[in-house]
Amino acid sequence: MTDSYLISGGKSLKGEIILSGAKNVALKTIIAALMFKGDVVLKNIPRINDVLDLIELIKSLGAKAEFKEKNTLVINSGGLKSNRVDLQYGSKIRVSFMLIAPLLHHFGECFVPNPGGCRIGARPIDRIVNGLIALGIKVNYDSKTGYYHVKIIKKPKGNYRFEKPSHTGTELLMMIGLMTDGKVEIDNIANEPEIDDLILYLNAAGANILEEKNKITVSKSPQLKLKEAFTIMSDRNELVTYATLVVASGGDVTIGPINENLITSFLEIMKKAGAGVEEISNFKYRFFYQGKIKPVDIETSPHPGFMTDWQPNWAILMLMANGSSVIHERVFENRFSYVEELNKLGAKINFIDIKVENPEFVYHFNHEKDKTYQQTIKIKGPSELHNAVLNIADLRAGAALACAALLATGESIVNGASILERGYENFVEKIGKLGGEIKKI
Ligand code: EPU
DSSP states (O other): OEEEEEEEEEEOOOOEEOBBBBBBHHHHHHHHHTTTTTEEEESSOOOHHHHHHHHHHHTTTTEEEEEEEEEEEEEEOOOOOBOOOOOOHHHHHHHGGHHHHHHHHHHSSSEEEEOOOTTTOOOHHHEEEEHHTTTTTTEEEEETTEEEEEEEESSSEEEOOOOOOOHHHHHHHHHHHHTOOSEEEEEEEOOOOOHHHHHHHOOOOOOEEEEETTEEEEEEOOOOOOOSSSEBBEEEEEEHHHHHHHHTTTTTEEEESSSGSSSHHHHHHHHHHHHHHEETTTTEEEEEEEEEEEOOOOEOOOOEEEGGGHHHHHHHHHHSSSEEEEEEEOSEEEEEEEEHHHHHHEEEEEOOOOOOOHHHOOOSOOTTTTTTOOOOEEEOOOOOBBBOEEEEEEEHHHHHHHHHHHHHHEEEEOOOOOHTTOTTTHHHHHHHHHHOEEOOO
16 A cells, blocks of 8 residues: 655745645534434535545444535435444544534434544543533443443533533534533633534524634524535645745745634744745735744644644744744644654754643643653754655644655655545645645555
8 A cells, every 4th residue: 555655855835725625624514414404515525534534434324425526525314323433433533422412313322432542642532521421411431342322311401611622522512512402501612713614504504503702502403404505614724734834945835715814823923933924815825935934932722822733834844944943732742743753854853841830721631740741842943854764643743744855855755644644635736736746655
Protein backbone atom coordinates (compact mmCIF):
# COMPACT_ATOMS: atom_id res chain seq x y z
CA MET A 1 0.00 0.00 0.00
CA THR A 2 1.28 3.46 -0.83
CA ASP A 3 1.31 5.38 2.41
CA SER A 4 4.20 7.81 2.05
CA TYR A 5 4.95 11.07 0.31
CA LEU A 6 8.08 11.71 -1.67
CA ILE A 7 8.68 15.44 -1.42
CA SER A 8 11.26 17.49 -3.22
CA GLY A 9 11.37 20.72 -1.27
CA GLY A 10 12.89 24.17 -1.33
CA LYS A 11 10.56 25.91 -3.80
CA SER A 12 8.71 29.14 -3.31
CA LEU A 13 5.00 28.30 -3.57
CA LYS A 14 2.45 30.44 -5.41
CA GLY A 15 -1.14 30.15 -6.53
CA GLU A 16 -4.67 29.72 -5.27
CA ILE A 17 -6.27 27.33 -2.79
CA ILE A 18 -9.99 26.57 -2.81
CA LEU A 19 -10.81 25.34 0.67
CA SER A 20 -12.65 22.06 1.25
CA GLY A 21 -15.47 21.64 3.76
CA ALA A 22 -14.56 21.49 7.45
CA LYS A 23 -13.79 17.99 8.74
CA ASN A 24 -15.06 18.84 12.21
CA VAL A 25 -18.43 19.93 10.83
CA ALA A 26 -18.76 17.17 8.22
CA LEU A 27 -18.41 14.40 10.80
CA LYS A 28 -21.02 15.87 13.16
CA THR A 29 -23.55 16.74 10.43
CA ILE A 30 -23.33 13.14 9.15
CA ILE A 31 -23.90 11.75 12.65
CA ALA A 32 -26.75 14.19 13.37
CA ALA A 33 -28.37 13.32 10.00
CA LEU A 34 -29.22 9.96 11.54
CA MET A 35 -31.71 11.78 13.80
CA PHE A 36 -33.54 13.24 10.78
CA LYS A 37 -36.47 11.80 8.84
CA GLY A 38 -36.04 11.27 5.10
CA ASP A 39 -33.09 12.12 2.89
CA VAL A 40 -30.52 14.57 4.21
CA VAL A 41 -28.46 16.28 1.52
CA LEU A 42 -25.13 17.68 2.69
CA LYS A 43 -22.92 19.77 0.42
CA ASN A 44 -19.21 20.58 0.62
CA ILE A 45 -18.46 17.31 2.45
CA PRO A 46 -14.73 16.60 2.00
CA ARG A 47 -13.75 13.16 0.77
CA ILE A 48 -11.19 12.63 3.52
CA ASN A 49 -10.37 9.38 5.31
CA ASP A 50 -12.26 10.27 8.51
CA VAL A 51 -15.44 10.98 6.54
CA LEU A 52 -15.08 7.84 4.41
CA ASP A 53 -14.54 5.72 7.55
CA LEU A 54 -17.58 7.28 9.25
CA ILE A 55 -19.70 6.55 6.17
CA GLU A 56 -18.60 2.90 6.31
CA LEU A 57 -19.49 2.83 10.00
CA ILE A 58 -23.03 4.22 9.62
CA LYS A 59 -23.62 1.89 6.68
CA SER A 60 -22.58 -1.04 8.90
CA LEU A 61 -25.40 0.05 11.26
CA GLY A 62 -27.91 -0.05 8.41
CA ALA A 63 -28.07 3.61 7.33
CA LYS A 64 -27.73 4.71 3.70
CA ALA A 65 -25.01 7.16 2.70
CA GLU A 66 -23.90 7.89 -0.81
CA PHE A 67 -21.97 10.61 -2.59
CA LYS A 68 -24.08 11.98 -5.44
CA GLU A 69 -21.54 14.43 -6.76
CA LYS A 70 -17.96 15.05 -5.76
CA ASN A 71 -18.85 16.60 -2.40
CA THR A 72 -22.60 16.10 -2.09
CA LEU A 73 -23.55 13.36 0.34
CA VAL A 74 -27.06 11.96 0.75
CA ILE A 75 -27.87 10.20 4.02
CA ASN A 76 -30.96 8.32 5.09
CA SER A 77 -31.32 6.70 8.51
CA GLY A 78 -34.48 4.72 7.61
CA GLY A 79 -32.70 1.36 7.54
CA LEU A 80 -30.84 1.64 10.87
CA LYS A 81 -30.93 -1.83 12.40
CA SER A 82 -28.10 -2.04 14.92
CA ASN A 83 -27.44 -0.10 18.10
CA ARG A 84 -23.95 -1.46 18.66
CA VAL A 85 -20.88 0.34 17.27
CA ASP A 86 -18.26 -2.15 16.22
CA LEU A 87 -14.97 -1.90 18.15
CA GLN A 88 -13.06 -1.93 14.87
CA TYR A 89 -14.71 1.38 13.88
CA GLY A 90 -14.82 2.81 17.37
CA SER A 91 -11.06 2.57 17.64
CA LYS A 92 -10.59 4.12 14.19
CA ILE A 93 -12.89 7.13 14.41
CA ARG A 94 -12.90 8.96 17.72
CA VAL A 95 -16.18 10.76 17.07
CA SER A 96 -17.99 7.40 16.84
CA PHE A 97 -19.02 7.90 20.49
CA MET A 98 -21.23 10.77 19.24
CA LEU A 99 -23.43 8.10 17.65
CA ILE A 100 -24.88 7.77 21.16
CA ALA A 101 -27.35 10.55 20.23
CA PRO A 102 -28.89 9.04 17.05
CA LEU A 103 -28.75 5.50 18.45
CA LEU A 104 -30.66 6.56 21.58
CA HIS A 105 -33.10 8.44 19.33
CA HIS A 106 -33.84 5.27 17.34
CA PHE A 107 -33.41 2.46 19.87
CA GLY A 108 -33.59 4.00 23.38
CA GLU A 109 -30.32 2.26 24.25
CA CYS A 110 -26.95 1.61 22.63
CA PHE A 111 -23.51 0.08 23.04
CA VAL A 112 -20.55 2.26 22.10
CA PRO A 113 -16.83 1.56 22.64
CA ASN A 114 -14.73 3.87 24.79
CA PRO A 115 -12.95 6.29 22.44
CA GLY A 116 -10.27 7.14 25.03
CA GLY A 117 -6.62 6.81 24.18
CA CYS A 118 -5.49 8.88 21.25
CA ARG A 119 -2.19 10.11 19.93
CA ILE A 120 -2.69 13.71 21.00
CA GLY A 121 -3.35 12.82 24.64
CA ALA A 122 -5.50 10.63 26.85
CA ARG A 123 -8.67 12.38 25.63
CA PRO A 124 -11.07 11.01 28.23
CA ILE A 125 -14.82 11.61 27.92
CA ASP A 126 -15.45 11.91 31.67
CA ARG A 127 -17.05 15.37 31.41
CA ILE A 128 -19.32 14.19 28.61
CA VAL A 129 -20.41 11.08 30.52
CA ASN A 130 -21.15 13.26 33.58
CA GLY A 131 -23.25 15.46 31.31
CA LEU A 132 -25.27 12.52 29.99
CA ILE A 133 -25.92 11.35 33.55
CA ALA A 134 -26.92 14.88 34.65
CA LEU A 135 -29.54 14.93 31.88
CA GLY A 136 -31.04 11.68 33.17
CA ILE A 137 -29.39 9.20 30.80
CA LYS A 138 -28.16 5.91 32.29
CA VAL A 139 -24.52 5.17 31.47
CA ASN A 140 -22.70 1.97 32.47
CA TYR A 141 -19.13 1.24 31.54
CA ASP A 142 -17.99 -2.36 31.24
CA SER A 143 -14.21 -2.32 31.75
CA LYS A 144 -13.97 -5.94 30.54
CA THR A 145 -15.38 -5.18 27.07
CA GLY A 146 -14.44 -1.50 26.91
CA TYR A 147 -18.06 -0.65 26.00
CA TYR A 148 -20.44 1.97 27.33
CA HIS A 149 -24.04 0.82 27.67
CA VAL A 150 -26.18 3.93 27.38
CA LYS A 151 -29.92 3.90 28.00
CA ILE A 152 -32.77 6.38 28.10
CA ILE A 153 -34.93 5.79 31.17
CA LYS A 154 -36.94 8.98 30.72
CA LYS A 155 -36.70 11.86 28.23
CA PRO A 156 -33.55 13.96 28.87
CA LYS A 157 -34.16 17.11 30.88
CA GLY A 158 -32.33 19.53 33.16
CA ASN A 159 -29.02 21.28 33.02
CA TYR A 160 -25.33 20.54 32.99
CA ARG A 161 -22.36 22.82 33.41
CA PHE A 162 -19.09 21.71 31.84
CA GLU A 163 -16.31 22.08 34.40
CA LYS A 164 -14.06 22.93 31.41
CA PRO A 165 -15.54 23.37 27.92
CA SER A 166 -15.49 20.46 25.48
CA HIS A 167 -16.10 20.90 21.74
CA THR A 168 -17.54 17.47 20.90
CA GLY A 169 -19.04 17.28 24.40
CA THR A 170 -21.07 20.44 23.75
CA GLU A 171 -22.23 19.00 20.42
CA LEU A 172 -23.19 15.60 21.80
CA LEU A 173 -25.18 16.98 24.75
CA MET A 174 -26.92 19.41 22.39
CA MET A 175 -27.94 16.48 20.17
CA ILE A 176 -29.16 14.59 23.25
CA GLY A 177 -31.19 17.71 24.10
CA LEU A 178 -33.15 17.22 20.86
CA MET A 179 -34.91 14.31 22.57
CA THR A 180 -36.25 16.41 25.46
CA ASP A 181 -39.95 16.99 25.98
CA GLY A 182 -39.08 19.99 28.15
CA LYS A 183 -35.77 21.83 28.20
CA VAL A 184 -32.06 20.97 28.31
CA GLU A 185 -29.56 23.65 29.30
CA ILE A 186 -25.83 23.31 28.82
CA ASP A 187 -23.49 25.80 30.49
CA ASN A 188 -19.83 26.75 30.02
CA ILE A 189 -20.02 25.42 26.47
CA ALA A 190 -17.25 25.45 23.86
CA ASN A 191 -17.59 28.31 21.38
CA GLU A 192 -15.92 26.90 18.26
CA PRO A 193 -17.54 28.16 15.02
CA GLU A 194 -17.90 24.53 13.91
CA ILE A 195 -20.51 24.18 16.70
CA ASP A 196 -22.37 27.23 15.35
CA ASP A 197 -22.52 25.57 11.93
CA LEU A 198 -23.98 22.42 13.47
CA ILE A 199 -26.62 24.51 15.27
CA LEU A 200 -27.48 26.28 12.01
CA TYR A 201 -28.01 22.89 10.36
CA LEU A 202 -30.10 21.43 13.19
CA ASN A 203 -32.27 24.55 13.44
CA ALA A 204 -32.75 24.53 9.65
CA ALA A 205 -34.25 21.06 10.14
CA GLY A 206 -36.66 22.33 12.81
CA ALA A 207 -34.66 22.07 16.05
CA ASN A 208 -35.21 24.61 18.82
CA ILE A 209 -31.67 25.41 19.85
CA LEU A 210 -30.75 28.78 21.32
CA GLU A 211 -27.11 29.69 21.73
CA GLU A 212 -26.13 32.51 24.06
CA LYS A 213 -22.59 33.47 25.00
CA ASN A 214 -21.69 30.53 27.21
CA LYS A 215 -24.91 28.59 27.20
CA ILE A 216 -27.03 26.45 24.90
CA THR A 217 -30.72 25.82 25.55
CA VAL A 218 -32.51 23.08 23.64
CA SER A 219 -36.30 23.16 23.87
CA LYS A 220 -38.76 20.47 22.75
CA SER A 221 -38.20 20.05 19.03
CA PRO A 222 -40.30 18.36 16.34
CA GLN A 223 -39.01 15.41 14.29
CA LEU A 224 -36.10 16.89 12.33
CA LYS A 225 -36.45 17.13 8.58
CA LEU A 226 -34.28 19.06 6.14
CA LYS A 227 -36.14 20.55 3.19
CA GLU A 228 -33.10 21.86 1.33
CA ALA A 229 -29.48 20.81 1.05
CA PHE A 230 -27.19 22.15 3.77
CA THR A 231 -23.73 23.41 2.78
CA ILE A 232 -21.13 23.09 5.52
CA MET A 233 -18.52 25.78 6.26
CA SER A 234 -14.95 25.79 4.93
CA ASP A 235 -12.09 24.20 6.81
CA ARG A 236 -10.17 26.91 8.68
CA ASN A 237 -7.44 24.42 9.63
CA GLU A 238 -6.74 23.92 5.95
CA LEU A 239 -6.44 27.68 5.47
CA VAL A 240 -3.89 27.96 8.27
CA THR A 241 -1.89 25.03 6.89
CA TYR A 242 -1.51 26.52 3.39
CA ALA A 243 -1.10 30.15 4.51
CA THR A 244 1.77 29.40 6.91
CA LEU A 245 3.46 27.06 4.42
CA VAL A 246 3.33 29.50 1.53
CA VAL A 247 4.59 32.49 3.54
CA ALA A 248 7.37 30.35 5.06
CA SER A 249 8.38 29.36 1.50
CA GLY A 250 8.66 33.02 0.50
CA GLY A 251 5.60 32.74 -1.74
CA ASP A 252 2.15 34.17 -2.36
CA VAL A 253 -1.31 32.54 -2.17
CA THR A 254 -4.97 33.50 -2.29
CA ILE A 255 -7.27 31.30 -0.20
CA GLY A 256 -11.03 31.10 0.11
CA PRO A 257 -13.88 30.92 0.64
CA ILE A 258 -13.60 31.85 4.33
CA ASN A 259 -15.41 34.14 6.74
CA GLU A 260 -13.13 36.56 8.55
CA ASN A 261 -14.62 35.81 11.97
CA LEU A 262 -13.42 32.19 11.68
CA ILE A 263 -9.77 33.21 11.51
CA THR A 264 -9.51 36.56 13.34
CA SER A 265 -6.87 35.42 15.84
CA PHE A 266 -4.86 33.83 13.03
CA LEU A 267 -4.93 36.98 10.85
CA GLU A 268 -3.75 39.10 13.79
CA ILE A 269 -0.84 36.86 14.55
CA MET A 270 0.20 36.55 10.90
CA LYS A 271 0.38 40.35 10.69
CA LYS A 272 2.44 40.43 13.91
CA ALA A 273 4.87 38.00 12.29
CA GLY A 274 5.27 40.40 9.37
CA ALA A 275 3.45 38.26 6.82
CA GLY A 276 1.52 40.04 4.08
CA VAL A 277 -2.22 39.65 4.69
CA GLU A 278 -4.75 41.21 2.34
CA GLU A 279 -8.50 40.82 2.04
CA ILE A 280 -9.14 40.32 -1.67
CA SER A 281 -12.92 40.12 -1.34
CA ASN A 282 -15.41 39.26 1.37
CA PHE A 283 -14.45 35.62 1.41
CA LYS A 284 -10.96 35.51 -0.06
CA TYR A 285 -7.59 36.33 1.53
CA ARG A 286 -4.12 36.76 0.14
CA PHE A 287 -1.12 35.70 2.26
CA PHE A 288 2.36 36.59 1.04
CA TYR A 289 5.98 36.94 2.03
CA GLN A 290 6.99 40.57 2.31
CA GLY A 291 10.34 40.41 4.11
CA LYS A 292 11.85 38.78 7.16
CA ILE A 293 9.46 36.81 9.38
CA LYS A 294 9.39 38.03 12.98
CA PRO A 295 9.25 35.55 15.87
CA VAL A 296 5.87 35.60 17.67
CA ASP A 297 5.08 33.58 20.80
CA ILE A 298 1.68 31.91 20.97
CA GLU A 299 -0.35 29.92 23.44
CA THR A 300 -3.28 27.81 22.33
CA SER A 301 -6.77 28.15 23.74
CA PRO A 302 -10.36 27.42 22.76
CA HIS A 303 -12.15 29.80 20.37
CA PRO A 304 -11.75 32.79 19.97
CA GLY A 305 -8.09 32.16 20.89
CA PHE A 306 -5.32 30.65 18.80
CA MET A 307 -6.55 27.15 18.03
CA THR A 308 -4.63 24.05 19.14
CA ASP A 309 -4.99 22.54 15.64
CA TRP A 310 -3.04 25.48 14.20
CA GLN A 311 0.05 25.32 16.40
CA PRO A 312 2.00 22.61 14.50
CA ASN A 313 1.68 24.78 11.38
CA TRP A 314 2.62 27.89 13.31
CA ALA A 315 5.82 26.06 14.26
CA ILE A 316 6.53 25.67 10.51
CA LEU A 317 6.35 29.43 9.94
CA MET A 318 8.42 30.09 13.06
CA LEU A 319 11.18 27.81 11.73
CA MET A 320 11.79 30.59 9.21
CA ALA A 321 11.49 33.48 11.70
CA ASN A 322 14.39 35.73 12.46
CA GLY A 323 14.83 34.78 16.12
CA SER A 324 13.39 32.49 18.80
CA SER A 325 9.73 31.92 19.50
CA VAL A 326 7.73 29.95 22.04
CA ILE A 327 4.62 27.76 21.65
CA HIS A 328 2.64 26.89 24.78
CA GLU A 329 0.02 24.15 24.20
CA ARG A 330 -2.84 24.37 26.70
CA VAL A 331 -5.63 22.28 25.16
CA PHE A 332 -4.17 18.78 24.62
CA GLU A 333 -1.30 17.19 26.55
CA ASN A 334 0.51 15.56 23.65
CA ARG A 335 0.55 17.77 20.60
CA PHE A 336 4.29 17.97 20.03
CA SER A 337 4.94 14.66 18.29
CA TYR A 338 6.35 16.68 15.39
CA VAL A 339 9.25 18.18 17.38
CA GLU A 340 11.63 15.23 17.17
CA GLU A 341 10.79 14.77 13.48
CA LEU A 342 11.40 18.42 12.59
CA ASN A 343 14.76 18.29 14.34
CA LYS A 344 15.70 15.49 11.91
CA LEU A 345 15.41 18.12 9.16
CA GLY A 346 17.84 20.39 10.98
CA ALA A 347 15.30 22.44 12.97
CA LYS A 348 16.39 23.64 16.40
CA ILE A 349 13.45 23.05 18.69
CA ASN A 350 13.61 22.12 22.35
CA PHE A 351 11.17 21.69 25.21
CA ILE A 352 11.40 24.35 27.90
CA ASP A 353 9.92 24.75 31.37
CA ILE A 354 7.83 27.82 32.00
CA LYS A 355 6.28 28.83 35.28
CA VAL A 356 2.55 28.10 35.21
CA GLU A 357 0.48 29.48 38.07
CA ASN A 358 -2.69 27.41 38.64
CA PRO A 359 -2.05 24.71 35.99
CA GLU A 360 -5.46 23.18 36.76
CA PHE A 361 -7.05 26.33 35.28
CA VAL A 362 -4.51 27.00 32.55
CA TYR A 363 -4.73 23.51 31.02
CA HIS A 364 -7.92 22.21 29.42
CA PHE A 365 -7.03 18.55 29.83
CA ASN A 366 -7.42 16.90 33.24
CA HIS A 367 -4.30 18.10 34.99
CA GLU A 368 -2.71 15.64 37.41
CA LYS A 369 -0.54 17.15 40.14
CA ASP A 370 2.25 14.60 40.12
CA LYS A 371 2.60 14.24 36.38
CA THR A 372 5.30 16.09 34.43
CA TYR A 373 4.03 17.81 31.33
CA GLN A 374 6.05 19.11 28.42
CA GLN A 375 3.67 21.73 27.14
CA THR A 376 6.08 24.37 25.85
CA ILE A 377 8.66 24.47 23.07
CA LYS A 378 11.18 27.03 21.91
CA ILE A 379 11.96 27.28 18.21
CA LYS A 380 15.23 28.84 17.17
CA GLY A 381 14.94 30.45 13.75
CA PRO A 382 15.79 30.93 11.00
CA SER A 383 16.44 27.30 10.08
CA GLU A 384 18.22 25.79 7.16
CA LEU A 385 16.28 22.61 6.57
CA HIS A 386 17.68 19.59 4.77
CA ASN A 387 15.97 16.38 3.66
CA ALA A 388 15.12 13.48 5.99
CA VAL A 389 12.78 10.52 6.49
CA LEU A 390 9.86 11.57 8.72
CA ASN A 391 7.07 9.67 10.45
CA ILE A 392 3.59 11.06 11.02
CA ALA A 393 2.03 10.28 14.42
CA ASP A 394 -1.15 12.39 14.28
CA LEU A 395 -3.16 14.40 11.76
CA ARG A 396 -2.07 18.00 12.43
CA ALA A 397 1.52 17.00 13.16
CA GLY A 398 1.39 15.20 9.82
CA ALA A 399 0.48 18.36 7.95
CA ALA A 400 3.33 20.17 9.68
CA LEU A 401 5.84 17.48 8.69
CA ALA A 402 4.76 17.45 5.04
CA CYS A 403 4.98 21.27 4.99
CA ALA A 404 8.44 21.23 6.59
CA ALA A 405 9.63 18.74 3.96
CA LEU A 406 8.33 21.14 1.29
CA LEU A 407 10.55 23.86 2.79
CA ALA A 408 13.63 21.63 3.10
CA THR A 409 16.19 21.21 0.35
CA GLY A 410 16.49 17.79 -1.26
CA GLU A 411 14.17 14.79 -1.32
CA SER A 412 12.36 13.76 1.85
CA ILE A 413 10.10 10.83 2.60
CA VAL A 414 7.12 11.39 4.88
CA ASN A 415 5.56 8.14 6.13
CA GLY A 416 1.93 7.90 7.24
CA ALA A 417 0.15 9.79 4.43
CA SER A 418 -3.18 8.16 5.34
CA ILE A 419 -3.07 9.88 8.76
CA LEU A 420 -2.70 13.30 7.10
CA GLU A 421 -5.43 12.36 4.63
CA ARG A 422 -7.83 11.76 7.52
CA GLY A 423 -8.29 15.51 7.44
CA TYR A 424 -6.92 17.01 4.20
CA GLU A 425 -8.73 16.60 0.89
CA ASN A 426 -6.60 16.42 -2.28
CA PHE A 427 -3.44 17.41 -0.40
CA VAL A 428 -1.11 16.24 -3.16
CA GLU A 429 -3.13 18.00 -5.89
CA LYS A 430 -3.42 21.25 -3.93
CA ILE A 431 0.32 21.36 -3.15
CA GLY A 432 1.04 20.51 -6.80
CA LYS A 433 -1.06 23.48 -7.94
CA LEU A 434 1.06 25.77 -5.77
CA GLY A 435 4.17 24.48 -7.54
CA GLY A 436 5.25 22.07 -4.79
CA GLU A 437 6.78 18.73 -5.76
CA ILE A 438 5.04 15.92 -3.93
CA LYS A 439 3.90 12.45 -4.90
CA LYS A 440 2.46 9.42 -3.18
CA ILE A 441 4.75 6.38 -3.06
N1 EPU B 1 -11.48 16.54 27.84
C1 EPU B 1 -11.55 15.78 28.99
N2 EPU B 1 -12.74 15.16 29.29
C2 EPU B 1 -13.84 15.26 28.49
C3 EPU B 1 -13.76 16.04 27.32
C4 EPU B 1 -12.56 16.67 27.03
O1 EPU B 1 -10.57 15.68 29.72
O2 EPU B 1 -14.87 14.66 28.82
C5 EPU B 1 -10.22 17.24 27.51
C6 EPU B 1 -9.57 16.75 26.23
O3 EPU B 1 -8.79 15.60 26.44
C7 EPU B 1 -8.74 17.96 25.83
C8 EPU B 1 -9.62 19.13 26.28
O4 EPU B 1 -10.52 18.61 27.26
O5 EPU B 1 -7.53 17.97 26.49
C9 EPU B 1 -10.45 19.77 25.18
O6 EPU B 1 -11.11 18.75 24.46
P1 EPU B 1 -12.41 18.93 23.55
O7 EPU B 1 -13.41 17.96 24.06
O8 EPU B 1 -12.79 20.35 23.45
O9 EPU B 1 -11.84 18.45 22.15
P2 EPU B 1 -12.52 17.41 21.20
O10 EPU B 1 -13.96 17.69 21.15
O11 EPU B 1 -12.07 16.05 21.55
C10 EPU B 1 -12.42 18.81 18.99
C11 EPU B 1 -11.86 18.61 17.62
C12 EPU B 1 -10.35 18.73 17.69
C13 EPU B 1 -10.01 20.13 18.16
C14 EPU B 1 -10.66 20.37 19.53
C15 EPU B 1 -10.50 21.80 20.00
C16 EPU B 1 -13.42 17.13 16.55
C17 EPU B 1 -13.70 15.79 15.99
N3 EPU B 1 -12.24 17.30 17.12
O12 EPU B 1 -11.85 17.79 19.81
O13 EPU B 1 -9.86 18.56 16.36
O14 EPU B 1 -8.62 20.24 18.29
O15 EPU B 1 -12.07 20.10 19.47
O16 EPU B 1 -11.18 22.68 19.17
O17 EPU B 1 -14.25 18.03 16.44
C18 EPU B 1 -8.39 17.72 14.71
O18 EPU B 1 -9.22 18.06 13.87
O19 EPU B 1 -7.24 17.32 14.42
C19 EPU B 1 -8.75 17.77 16.12
C20 EPU B 1 -8.06 17.13 17.06
